[in-house]
Amino acid sequence: LDILAGAGAQVDNISVYTAIAAKSESAWLAEAIGEGTIDWLTFASPSSVDGFFEQIDSEAVNSGKVKVASIGPVTSERLKELGITVDVTAKEHTLDGLLDAIEEAEK
Secondary structure, X not given: OHHHHHOOOOOXXXXXXXXXXXXXXXXXXXXXXXXXXXXXXXXXXXXXHHHHHOOOOHHHHOOOOOEEEEOOHHHHHHHHHOOOOOOEEOOOOOHHHHHHHHHHHOO
């Protein structure tokens, strides 16, 4: 944006959307993670990481009972910043790529 403005363009910054965390009853999810009944947690954006860990303690996820899959390096970096071990990062940064990464890890 600065380059465009510096070249004389009029630049308007417009927010198209704002990601907010959905608040829900998460005790059942924390319990399921702790019991090992969930195999994989998938994250498709850094904001989904933030929203999830506002409700679920990172220790439960790092217990070794659940695996973590990320859609790409930016999302993986956010998980790592929170101390979360990332088991797979999709090579193709799409939902199909995320599923492919999980399938490959399960072989």
